[in-house]
Structures are given as structure tokens and as C-alpha cells.
Amino acid sequence: MNPDLAQERRRATFDPEQVTSLLYRGPENVRKRRYLQNAAIQDQVLRGSKPWAFQSRIEQYETALQMYIYMMNKLDEMGVTDPLERMYYQEAGAPHYYNPMALHTGMFIPSIEKQGTKEQKERWLPMARSLQLIGTYAQTEMGHGTFIRGLETTATYDPSSQEFVLNSPTVTSMKFWPGGLGKTSNCCLVMAQLITHGKKRGIHLFFVQIRDLKTHRHMPGVESGDIGPKFGFNSNDNGYLKLSNVRIPRENMLMRYSKVLEDGTYVPPTNQRIGYGTMVFVRAHIVTNSARGLSKACVIAIRYSAVRRQTEVSPGGPEAQIIDYQTQQYKLFPLLATAYAMYFTGRYAEDYYEQIASEIEAGNLESLNQLHAVCAGLKAFSTWACTAGIETCRLCCGGHGYSHASGIPKLYTYYTPGCTYEGENNVMMLQVARFLMKIYPDIKRGGPIHEFVQYLGADLTQKSCMTEEVALGCLLKAFQHRAARLLSDAAARIENLVRSGKSRQEAWDASTVALTWAAKAYCHTFVVRTFSQIVSDAAVDKSTKDVLTALCKLYAIDGIIENLGEFIEDGFFSPHQVSFLKNKLADLLAEIRPNAVALVDAFDYPDKTLDSCLGRYDGQVYPALYEYAKNSPFNEQEVLDSYHKFIKPAQTEQSQRAPMARL
Numbered sequence: 001m002n003p004d005l006a007q008e009r010r011r012a013t014f015d016p017e018q019v020t021s022l023l024y025r026g027p028e029n030v031r032k033r034r035y036l037q038n039a040a041i042q043d044q045v046l047r048g049s050k051p052w053a054f055q056s057r058i059e060q061y062e063t064a065l066q067m068y069i070y071m072m073n074k075l076d077e078m079g080v081t082d083p084l085e086r087m088y089y090q091e092a093g094a095p096h097y098y099n100p101m102a103l104h105t106g107m108f109i110p111s112i113e114k115q116g117t118k119e120q121k122e123r124w125l126p127m128a129r130s131l132q133l134i135g136t137y138a139q140t141e142m143g144h145g146t147f148i149r150g151l152e153t154t155a156t157y158d159p160s161s162q163e164f165v166l167n168s169p170t171v172t173s174m175k176f177w178p179g180g181l182g183k184t185s186n187c188c189l190v191m192a193q194l195i196t197h198g199k200k201r202g203i204h205l206f207f208v209q210i211r212d213l214k215t216h217r218h219m220p221g222v223e224s225g226d227i228g229p230k231f232g233f234n235s236n237d238n239g240y241l242k243l244s245n246v247r248i249p250r251e252n253m254l255m256r257y258s259k260v261l262e263d264g265t266y267v268p269p270t271n272q273r274i275g276y277g278t279m280v281f282v283r284a285h286i287v288t289n290s291a292r293g294l295s296k297a298c299v300i301a302i303r304y305s306a307v308r309r310q311t312e313v314s315p316g317g318p319e320a321q322i323i324d325y326q327t328q329q330y331k332l333f334p335l336l337a338t339a340y341a342m343y344f345t346g347r348y349a350e351d352y353y354e355q356i357a358s359e360i361e362a363g364n365l366e367s368l369n370q371l372h373a374v375c376a377g378l379k380a381f382s383t384w385a386c387t388a389g390i391e392t393c394r395l396c397c398g399g400h401g402y403s404h405a406s407g408i409p410k411l412y413t414y415y416t417p418g419c420t421y422e423g424e425n426n427v428m429m430l431q432v433a434r435f436l437m438k439i440y441p442d443i444k445r446g447g448p449i450h451e452f453v454q455y456l457g458a459d460l461t462q463k464s465c466m467t468e469e470v471a472l473g474c475l476l477k478a479f480q481h482r483a484a485r486l487l488s489d490a491a492a493r494i495e496n497l498v499r500s501g502k503s504r505q506e507a508w509d510a511s512t513v514a515l516t517w518a519a520k521a522y523c524h525t526f527v528v529r530t531f532s533q534i535v536s537d538a539a540v541d542k543s544t545k546d547v548l549t550a551l552c553k554l555y556a557i558d559g560i561i562e563n564l565g566e567f568i569e570d571g572f573f574s575p576h577q578v579s580f581l582k583n584k585l586a587d588l589l590a591e592i593r594p595n596a597v598a599l600v601d602a603f604d605y606p607d608k609t610l611d612s613c614l615g616r617y618d619g620q621v622y623p624a625l626y627e628y629a630k631n632s633p634f635n636e637q638e639v640l641d642s643y644h645k646f647i648k649p650a651q652t653e654q655s656q657r658a659p660m661a662r663l
């Protein structure tokens, strides 16, 4: 054990086990999580041969497939059915690979479960669970990802044969990006424009078999393939799909909410957006996923910062641990606080999703819009925070952060597409703004509205209650004030533009930056509120609560300092109050410092999950880096063939022109 890291753990003022328990919802869940992680870590088959980063793309794909299929079988044998528990096992078993069948379990099966009729579930789910059907969610096209009402793939109903005929009429209508579509899947749910009786009825999901179930060759009229290497996700065959007069039976349209009868009569759903449900479900889960990504980067960067020593503080004295530099703390500790904030908010988002989803199941769609706004906003807010945070962690590791040995570049390339997939973040924020603007008149009137948004009607002339002590309640009020004011500013801007003669749509289009500010501020407030609520309700001892409260305050204060203009432009904070905040920020960095390592230990990631030479629990960073470097295929030969092919001839040629000087 590295002595600095051992010392850090002795210095902690709280029991990390209590925090682990809070993060993973109780000691029983922690026990199960550890059991599954250990089972994966100890499994020889999952050890792998060659480090992930040294493999070709095809090798990465094949290794990922082999490992995930093995793990699916193992999980079935162990009787583990809960998706989260399955994920814990997989995360420890194959942390380096993005599962080529992720869309099968993450979107294909859930879509059938949520949007299929009883008969459709009976028909497809057993086959999907036994991998006879391997499916994906094929919505995005080359020409459209965001504006899904503009999708071009058509599904035209032919009453004479009671079939739908699917077509990709243009190059841009080709499905493009769906995970596992290229080579892995033999079927997919295709989002297509339904046409019956010659009329367009909007987009709907259709089950389409794209490959023969025995030979895996393409079905007639189907062309599909891999889209090529990407920034990350390279063990996944994100694919393209072109459909030419592909016929499927009427029963293959997912008909739980909307139907096409035998004669082609269209029965619309109660709410046209109910068919977007799978996206809402995934968005709710992306929040905790972002917390996972950012927390892993924090574990790596904070442990490494405790081990790494750089620069004599006084001439001839010992070099300081880099974690002792206040600037390093200012980069890392707010991110640590953000990771905790996102874990707690993710838990809230998942619980809220389950609550509203069961209301929807029971036929009550009243809260669908609000659920959509909450999930869209938190998905965007959390993925932005995660991606930016991972990059800061990488920079905090200096040169070694740039190596795959650190584990951070892979985290970055794995998490950054979260800002784009499942709804591009700016577009998601505009959906939040749309929801807020829609209820704004009710907010202003003081009409009955959900407690999430009540504060948005607050008196905007009020000033901050902040004192030198910097209470959490005052911090939350500051976020509420900022969100209310930015929303009011955006609304006022739209009204002014309308009064000046613009149409409502034109006024909206000319106000999307202001609307996005308002939506982000709303999401930020949501996170601060959730974090402070969970910390204040947490059943932990006083020393643990003190540490978590310090983290929560740091999250809030850092959020204010980073967006200071928005908090002071209307005079809400006085210059005096801003200096209280700045002083408190510095105090909190010092307060968190002795607990930083214990706070990352509390995330409880085994070394195998982190897959990082810098983030090892034992802090043996330097021997690990040396081992990793030795593994490079470059080092398999003392002299590479390329020396004889290129360098030697070049040297010979050069030396003929100018004879080599004696060394």
C-alpha cells in the first residue's frame, strides 16, 4: 500500500461504509453488489488476454460479444434478474467494452414490454430473452435524429394482404447509428411514418426481422452494416439499415396505445407522445449513469492526486502531494460533490419515473408532460456535468491522464455521446423550457401547480438572506431566485417581441438562448434541492452528515461562483455576500481535504471496474504504469520491422548525402 494513501484513509473523519450504504440504497444492496462484482472479478474467463486498448476494433467487438454472452448465461444461472444487479456484474466483468447487445436489453426489450400488446409480449419476449431474437431500437436516420416527426422511413398498410410495406425512400431516410444494428441484431424496432388509407398518421414502432434466424443472412429487401469506427463505443457495431419493400404482418406494429385495424382504420393513442416512452425511460436512467462516469473519474484523479508528489514547497523540503494544492482541490472537489449530487438526483429521477409510469399504465396520463420535462432536463444537465468533469479529471492527472493507462480517456469517449444520444442536450433543454413556459401563466396566477415549480412564482424583488455562515437554506433560495428570474426574463423577452409584431413562433425562435438559460437554471435548482433533501434525511451518524453537508454546500457555492453573473445581475447578492461565498468556498476545500480519499473510496469501485493504473486502491501507480507500458505490442520485438523498412534506409540515404559525424 502506498503510504500516502494509507495515511489519507487514517485521517478520514467519517465511516465510508455509511456513505456507500446511502449511495446504493442500503447495506443489503451493497452486499449484493459486492457479491456480484467479486463473482465477476474472480472469474478466470473474464480476465481477458490482451489489454483492451491494444486490441483492434474487430478484436474489441469479438471480445465484448464473447464476454457479454458468457456473463448473460452466468447471470441466468445465478438467477439474477434485476437489471441493475446484472449491470453491476457486467461492469466489473467487462469494464472496457461497450456491450454490442446493450440496445437489446436497454431499449428493444423495454419497448416491447411497454408498448407491445399482451400477444406481442408473449410472442417476442421469450425469444428475445433467450437470444433467438437479438434486437435494437432503430429510430435515428442519416438525415434526422432530433426532429423525429421528420423521419422519412415509411410503413404503408396494405389491407389486401394485411401487411405493412416498409421503405427507406431516400439516402437520408436510411437508419443510421442504432447500437448493434450493423452485424449483431437479427431484428429491430423501426420507428417509421405510418400511412393508412393514403394518409400519414405519424411515427410508430414496427417489429422488423432483418436477418434470417438460422443463417443470420439478410432478409429480402434488407441492407444493413456497420457505420465504421467512432470516437468511442468501438466494441459496438452501430449500424445503418436500408429497407426496400420489406413486408411485415399487421401484428408487427406495436399496438398497445395506437392500432391499425384489419381494414386499415387507424385508432390513435390518447396522447400522440406516448410512443416516445422508451426514450423517457432511458433518459431517467442516464442520470445515475452520468454519476457513475463522473465518480469513476473522480476516484482515479483524487487517489492519484494523493499519491503524486510534485514540487518542493520549501527549498530542500519534501515535495507536496498534489492534492494539497488549493488549485487542484478547486478543480477536483466540486466535481466530487457533483458526482454525489448526480447519484442522488439519479435516484430521484428513477423513482419519479417509476411512480408516473405506473400512473400511465393505469391510464392516467396527467403527469406525462412533467415526467418528460424532468427526465429530458436531468438527462441533459447530468451528461454535460459528467463529460466536462471527466475531462477536468483527466487534466488533473497531468501527462499520465492522457494515456489509456489512466482509464480516463475511455471514460470520456464512453460518456461524452450521452450529450447527444437519447436527445441532443440543447434540444432537451428547450423541451424543459417549453414545459416551463406552458405552465408559466399558472405559476404567475398562483394556480394549482406541482411543488417542483411552485417557487418559480416567487417575488423577484427579494434579496438574498445569505450571512457569513452560508446556510444551505439560503443557498437553495438563491438557486430558486435565479431560476425564477431567468424564466421571467425569457417570458418577458418573448412578450416584448410579440408586442413588437413578431409571431409567437418567431419570438420563441429569437429567444432560445434565454430559454435555455432558464431551463438550465431550473435543472440546477432541482439538483441542489434533491441533494440537500437527501442529505438532510439521511440516516447516518453526525460525522458522516457533516461531511455530506459540506459537499452539498460546496456543490451549491461552486454552482453560484461558476454562474456568478446570473446571481448578481439583478442585485440579488450584494458584493459583501459574494465575498462570504468565496471565503466559504475556500474553507470548504480545506474542510473536505482530509476526507477526499475516503469520499471516493465510498463509491466502492473495485480496481477491475476502474481499469486504471492511476486509480488503484493500493496507490501502486508507478509499477502499474511500467507494467502497462511493457504490454504495448510495440515492445514485443526489441527492433521493429519498421526500423529495417523505413528508418535504416532513410539513414543510409541521408548518410550518403552527408556522412555521419562521429558521436
Ligand SMILES: CCCCCCCCCCCCCCCCCCCCCCCC(=O)SCCNC(=O)CCNC(=O)[C@H](O)C(C)(C)COP(=O)(O)OP(=O)(O)OC[C@H]1O[C@@H](n2cnc3c(N)ncnc32)[C@H](O)[C@@H]1OP(=O)(O)O
Residues within 6 Å of the ligand: 083, 084, 087, 102, 105, 106, 107, 137, 139, 140, 145, 146, 147, 148, 149, 179, 273, 274, 276, 277, 279, 280, 281, 282, 285, 286, 289, 368, 369, 372, 420, 421, 422, 423, 424, 427, 431, 434, 435, 438
Ligand atoms: C438503458 C436503460 C436501461 C435501464 C435498466 C434499468 C437499470 C439498469 C442500469 C443500467 C444502466 C444503464 C443506464 C443508461 C445507459 C445509457 C446507454 C445508452 C446507450 C445509447 C442509447 C442511445 C439510443 C438513442 O439515442 S435512441 C434515439 C433517441 N432519439 C431521441 O431522443 C430523439 C430526440 N427528439 C425527440 O425526443 C423529439 O423529437 C422532440 C422532443 C425533440 C420533439 O418532438 P415533437 O416534435 O414530437 O414534439 P414538440 O412539437 O416539440 O412537442 C409536442 C408535445 O410533445 C411533448 N413531448 C415531446 N416529447 C415527449 C416525450 N418523450 N414524452 C411526453 N411528451 C413529449 C412536448 O412536451 C409537447 O407537449 P405540449 O403539451 O404540446 O407542449
Ligand SMILES: Cc1cc2nc3c(=O)[nH]c(=O)nc-3n(C[C@H](O)[C@H](O)[C@H](O)COP(=O)(O)OP(=O)(O)OC[C@H]3O[C@@H](n4cnc5c(N)ncnc54)[C@H](O)[C@@H]3O)c2cc1C
Residues within 6 Å of the ligand: 103, 136, 137, 138, 139, 140, 143, 144, 145, 146, 147, 176, 177, 178, 179, 233, 238, 417, 420, 421, 422, 423, 424, 425, 426, 427, 430
Ligand atoms: C454513440 C451513439 C449511439 C446511438 N445509438 C442510437 C440508437 O441506438 N438508436 C437510435 O435510433 N439512435 C442512436 N443514436 C443517434 C442519436 O440518438 C442522435 O444522434 C441524437 O438524437 C441527435 O440527433 P442528430 O444526430 O440528428 O443531431 P442533430 O439534431 O443534427 O444536432 C446537431 C446540432 O443541431 C442542433 N439542433 C438540432 N435541432 C435543433 C432544434 N430544434 N433547436 C435547436 N438546436 C437544434 C443540436 O443542438 C446540435 O447542436 C446514437 C448516437 C450516438 C452518438
